Amino acid sequence: MLNEKLEQAAAILNEQQIDAWLIFVRETSATPDPILDLIVGASVVWPAAFLLSRNGTKAAFVGAIDAAGVQMRTPFPVEAYKTTIKDPLLRLLQQLDPQTIAINYSRDDVMADGLTHGLYLMLCDYLQGTPYLQRLVSSEKIIASLRGRKSAGELKAIRESIAETLDIFDKVTSCLRPGLSEQDVAEVVNQELRKKGLTPAWGADHCPSVFTGPDTAGTHAGPTGRRIEPGHIINMDFGVAKNGYVADLQRTWYVLRPGEKQAPAEVQRGFDVIRQAIEKATAALKPGVAGWVVDAAARDHIVQSGYEEYPHALGHQVGRSAHDGGGLLSPRWDRYKNLSFLPIEQGQVYTIEPRLTVAGHGVVTVEEMVVVTKDGCEFLSTPQLELMCVGG
Amino acid sequence: MLNEKLEQAAAILNEQQIDAWLIFVRETSATPDPILDLIVGASVVWPAAFLLSRNGTKAAFVGAIDAAGVQMRTPFPVEAYKTTIKDPLLRLLQQLDPQTIAINYSRDDVMADGLTHGLYLMLCDYLQGTPYLQRLVSSEKIIASLRGRKSAGELKAIRESIAETLDIFDKVTSCLRPGLSEQDVAEVVNQELRKKGLTPAWGADHCPSVFTGPDTAGTHAGPTGRRIEPGHIINMDFGVAKNGYVADLQRTWYVLRPGEKQAPAEVQRGFDVIRQAIEKATAALKPGVAGWVVDAAARDHIVQSGYEEYPHALGHQVGRSAHDGGGLLSPRWDRYKNLSFLPIEQGQVYTIEPRLTVAGHGVVTVEEMVVVTKDGCEFLSTPQLELMCVGG
Numbered sequence: 001m002l003n004e005k006l007e008q009a010a011a012i013l014n015e016q017q018i019d020a021w022l023i024f025v026r027e028t029s030a031t032p033d034p035i036l037d038l039i040v041g042a043s044v045v046w047p048a049a050f051l052l053s054r055n056g057t058k059a060a061f062v063g064a065i066d067a068a069g070v071q072m073r074t075p076f077p078v079e080a081y082k083t084t085i086k087d088p089l090l091r092l093l094q095q096l097d098p099q100t101i102a103i104n105y106s107r108d109d110v111m112a113d114g115l116t117h118g119l120y121l122m123l124c125d126y127l128q129g130t131p132y133l134q135r136l137v138s139s140e141k142i143i144a145s146l147r148g149r150k151s152a153g154e155l156k157a158i159r160e161s162i163a164e165t166l167d168i169f170d171k172v173t174s175c176l177r178p179g180l181s182e183q184d185v186a187e188v189v190n191q192e193l194r195k196k197g198l199t200p201a202w203g204a205d206h207c208p209s210v211f212t213g214p215d216t217a218g219t220h221a222g223p224t225g226r227r228i229e230p231g232h233i234i235n236m237d238f239g240v241a242k243n244g245y246v247a248d249l250q251r252t253w254y255v256l257r258p259g260e261k262q263a264p265a266e267v268q269r270g271f272d273v274i275r276q277a278i279e280k281a282t283a284a285l286k287p288g289v290a291g292w293v294v295d296a297a298a299r300d301h302i303v304q305s306g307y308e309e310y311p312h313a314l315g316h317q318v319g320r321s322a323h324d325g326g327g328l329l330s331p332r333w334d335r336y337k338n339l340s341f342l343p344i345e346q347g348q349v350y351t352i353e354p355r356l357t358v359a360g361h362g363v364v365t366v367e368e369m370v371v372v373t374k375d376g377c378e379f380l381s382t383p384q385l386e387l388m389c390v391g392g
Numbered sequence: 393m394l395n396e397k398l399e400q401a402a403a404i405l406n407e408q409q410i411d412a413w414l415i416f417v418r419e420t421s422a423t424p425d426p427i428l429d430l431i432v433g434a435s436v437v438w439p440a441a442f443l444l445s446r447n448g449t450k451a452a453f454v455g456a457i458d459a460a461g462v463q464m465r466t467p468f469p470v471e472a473y474k475t476t477i478k479d480p481l482l483r484l485l486q487q488l489d490p491q492t493i494a495i496n497y498s499r500d501d502v503m504a505d506g507l508t509h510g511l512y513l514m515l516c517d518y519l520q521g522t523p524y525l526q527r528l529v530s531s532e533k534i535i536a537s538l539r540g541r542k543s544a545g546e547l548k549a550i551r552e553s554i555a556e557t558l559d560i561f562d563k564v565t566s567c568l569r570p571g572l573s574e575q576d577v578a579e580v581v582n583q584e585l586r587k588k589g590l591t592p593a594w595g596a597d598h599c600p601s602v603f604t605g606p607d608t609a610g611t612h613a614g615p616t617g618r619r620i621e622p623g624h625i626i627n628m629d630f631g632v633a634k635n636g637y638v639a640d641l642q643r644t645w646y647v648l649r650p651g652e653k654q655a656p657a658e659v660q661r662g663f664d665v666i667r668q669a670i671e672k673a674t675a676a677l678k679p680g681v682a683g684w685v686v687d688a689a690a691r692d693h694i695v696q697s698g699y700e701e702y703p704h705a706l707g708h709q710v711g712r713s714a715h716d717g718g719g720l721l722s723p724r725w726d727r728y729k730n731l732s733f734l735p736i737e738q739g740q741v742y743t744i745e746p747r748l749t750v751a752g753h754g755v756v757t758v759e760e761m762v763v764v765t766k767d768g769c770e771f772l773s774t775p776q777l778e779l780m781c782v783g784g
Contacts, residue, residue: 027502029594030426030713043595045715046727063727064703069598069613082703084726105509107517110419113510117497118530120509125499138510202421203435206461221461311456311474321422323437334476335438335455 001244002041002075004151006052009039012145013054019098021139023050024115024123033104033114035143037244037320042073047085047122050076053096061088086126093132101132102139108337111325112143144326147319149347154319155371155380157245158349161201162369162381164240165247168192176253176390178230182210182223189238201239201246201322208238212255213362230257230391233267233362239322248322248351249381250367253388263387270358271387273305274366277354278383281314281329282370285344285352285377292340294329298354307356313340315351318369324349348372349380393636394433394467396543398444401431404537405446411490413531415442416507416515425496425506427535429636429712434465439477439514442468445488453480478518485524493524494531500729503717504535536718539711541739546711547763547772549637550741553593554761554773556632557639560584568782570622570647574602574615581630593631593638593714600630604647605754622649622783625659625754631714640714640743641773642759645780655779662750663779665697666758669746670775673706673721674762677736677744677769683707684732686721690746699748705732707743710761716741740764741772 013021023040025033026047036043040050046063048070060076067080081088093101105120106112115123127133150158168189175188189208193200200207210223213232228234232255239247252271254263262268277298284297295314303309313330316323327342329350344350353367366384370377405413415432417425418439428435432442438455440462452468459472473480485493497512498504507515519525542550560581567580581600585592592599602615605624620626624647631639644663646655654660669690676689687706695701705722708715719734721742736742745759758776762769 027715030502030715030717031424031505032422034422043597072613082725082727086726105513107510107514110422110508110510113423113508115509116502116505117507117509117512118499118502118505120512121497122499205435221464323419323422325422333474334478335474 001151001153002039004153005039005146006058006075008149008151009052009142009146010054010056012142013052016141016145018054018100018102018137018139018142020051020053020096020100021102021142023104024048024119025050026119031116034111034321034325035104035114038147040074040076042070044070047119049085049089050074051092053098057096059092061085061092089126090130093130098132099135100137101135102137102142104139104143106138106140106143108339109140109144109325110323111147111321112138112140144342145345147324148317148326148345150319150349150371154245155349157243158247158318158369159380161240161242161245161247162249164196164198164242165238165249166382168238168240169236169249169251172236173253173388176228176234176255178228178255178391181225181227182212183225185210185228185234185236186223193240196240198240198242201241201248208236210234210236211363214360216362228255228390230255231361233358233364234390235363235365237365237367244320246318246320246322247369247381248318248367249369250353250365251384251388252364252366253390254361255390263389267358267361267364268387270307270356270364273302273307274354274356274364275385277301278352278366278368281352281354282377282379285329285350285370285372286375287346287372288343290341290343291327291329292332294344295331295340298352299331302354302356310355312355315353318349318351344372346372346374350377393543393545394431396545397431397538398450398467400541400543401444401534401538402446402448404534405444408533408537410446410492410494410529410531410534412443412445412488412492413494413534415496416440416511417442418511423508426503426713426717427496427506430539432466432468434462436462439511441477441481442466443484445490449488451484453477453484481518482522485522490524491527492529493527494529494534496531496535498530498532498535500731501532501536501717502715503539503713504530504532536734537737539716540709540718540737542711542741542763546637547741549635550639550710550761551772553632553634553637553639554641556588556590556634557630557641558774560630560632561628561641561643564628565645565780568620568626568645568647570620570783573617573619574604575617577602577620577626577628578615585632588632590632590634593633593640600628602626602628603755606752608754620647620782622647623753625662625750625756626782627755627757629757629759636712638710638712638714639761639773640710640759641761642745642757643776643780644756644758645782646753647782655781659750659753659756660779662699662748662756665694665699666746666748666756667777669693670744670758670760673744673746674769674771677721677742677762677764678767679738679764680735682733682735683719683721684724686736687723687732690744691723694746694748702747704747707745710741710743736764738764738766742769
């Protein structure tokens with residue numbers, strides 16, 4: 001996959017007319033640059049530079065103690081240095097004389113913001129007195145395109161992660177019953193992960209997230225000792241990582257009360273509104289549309305149906321990370337910066353995850369994953385079309 | 393441990409006369425700030441600010457979707473925001489009016505360089521037109537003192553990790569024999585890790601690192617299919633993480649050839665020179681001395697004994713990370729910046745890890761861990777005093 005993405009990167013440099021892209025990192029176990037996994041494939045301790053030019057030149061300058069390990073893993077040809085990276089780096093820049101040099105910083109996109117401020121200052125020190133200091137630009141557009149446009153291999157890997165994730169959701173559905181705690185449900189998931197030899201898509205402390213009933217801890221919190229009771233809405237946010245690519249899905253259940261054959265009308269209505277919101281969003285989602293337009297399609301429907309708006313974006317891109325950066329399906333809030341305005345591109349993979357609260361019961365939230373096609377989008381996940389009822 | 397370190401941090405702010413320390417982060421699973429584990433204890437998705445003042449004020453502004461999960465884990469009082477972090481952050485700064493505001497960037501120390509360049513620019517945008525923009529300073533001295541000065545709880549945790557690590561080294565000693573590959577030896581270690589329910593101290597792809605014989609892949613490389621043969625020197629670099637603190641140790645073995653009762657003279661001499669280098673280093677290591685002086689004590693002895701100098705630092709600090717930042721026992725090379733010149737402080741934990749090559753046999757490298765005392769240092773690891781021989 002590294003070579004596939006590296007070729008794509010060189011094409012994107014040409015398309016965006018950027019001469020060179022410089023990835024400057026150190027001690028990546030402590031301060032990783034999210035781009036490393038996608039095109040470098042190795043970790044370093046000493047300061048290291050990986051350079052790609054639009055004519056396809058690849059070069060890497062890596063500390064003496066890192067060189068052998070890096071060369072075993074990366075498609076970049078590695079040159080080891082002993083006391084300073086400055087000399088080989090300047091030598092290469094003089095040789096290539098790039099008019100623009102993209103580096104990994106971005107106010108808006110965390111996945112394009114892998115360069116720490118101290119390393120940025122160090123790079124500026126090295127380039128002081130050269131013409132290259134004035135030629136530094138942000139790589140955010142390169143990275144947004146590169147991460148966003150999924151290759152065939154990437155889509156295949158994402159589909160596999162989705163299949164494994166839905167399989168574990170099915171297992172959870174068959175186990176849910178009143179009396180289990182959120183932590184008990186999480187343990188069912190963790191057992192399945194161990195059986196499959198897979199890891200969670202994000203931090204194990206809140207992957208899965210499990211919420212039962214009203215007044216739960218809220219999104220991004222870990223499962224608690226709170227127990228499932230009749231009348232609760234249960235939801236779970238979860239995904240697996242497999243072969244370096246992840247899924248991110250949510251499903252909702254209702255726990256029947258004695259004598260109930262189906263969910264009460266207010267719970268069913270909440271689920272229906274979420275389904276409608278997802279339909280409105282996927283109808284709006286196609287290349288060229290700004291992300292906020294898709295968010296608004298779902299958000300407006302929920303608000304017009306009498307519910308409070310969800311306090312987050314409708315969706316984000318997914319790839320090697322659950323939050324894979326680039327454009328978002330987000331409202332035009334300062335917190336989302338420019339990411340709400342980026343045009344959607346073919347080949348991108350988004351979540352669609354509206355949410356609403358049904359008073360006294362809990363939170364209805366369904367999260368699907370879609371891939372953007374030439375003129376619309378297709379579900380990658382098998383959508384949850386019916387509210388699942390537990391017990392009875 | 394979080395509260396213990398937070399109290400220490402407030403004292404260090406007073407000692408260094410810094411009014412406030414601002415930790416500004418986002419999407420910490422992709423771009424973590426290494427300080428989070430030490431004093432915050434939580435991860436976030438949306439931009440978040442954690443502020444500590446020298447009079448002990450603690451505050452955290454965290455996105456609405458992160459707030460509940462963060463509050464479950466951190467000792468900071470959490471205030472949730474919905475659309476922008478700018479307003480609550482500026483309000484607090486106006487209230488405290490700090491004359492100096494430390495932020496996490498450093499040219500020299502990666503553990504103090506957790507702020508990305510894009511986030512730095514975003515912070516500057518927010519502070520534009522306020523007096524606070526001119527009051528930003530680097531937190532590198534705060535972080536060097538805070539990480540370096542180990543509390544009693546931290547030292548206890550490190551001793552436990554060392555004990556577990558040496559236990560696994562003993563297991564390896566009892567298993568080594570000609571014909572095993574480096575990967576086979578690593579699998580012995582991995583089995584022990586699984587039995588103990590522990591994780592490696594750094595990336596599993598090269599923790600343990602195992603090297604047998606001459607012309608191996610070099611430091612920081614992963615174990616290969618290369619097989620142990622009589623006449624080889626074997627060395628292994630390994631440590632466990634336990635309760636959030638790690639060990640980092642190396643041991644060396646010699647594989648006897650048929651008829652040999654002991655290692656040949658040139659191998660034994662290599663080991664003796666390494667032992668002497670460690671003794672010279674620990675004799676020089678005490679509070680107030682610059683790190684490079686300690687490195688030079690070992691390095692000079694190895695060079696004067698006729699070996700090539702090792703291409704790395706003699707030692708680094710250890711704590712939550714194997715490479716825990718702050719001052720180093722390093723040569724005055726550009727690559728190590730100012731870190732070779734910092735005075736050693738009581739309570740710091742360092743590795744001592746000289747290395748030399750014995751032609752035709754392999755690399756002799758022994759890595760011990762020491763804690764700096766009032767007027768010297770003490771071994772935390774039980775030192776390897778004898779070359780261990782395999783087979784015979």
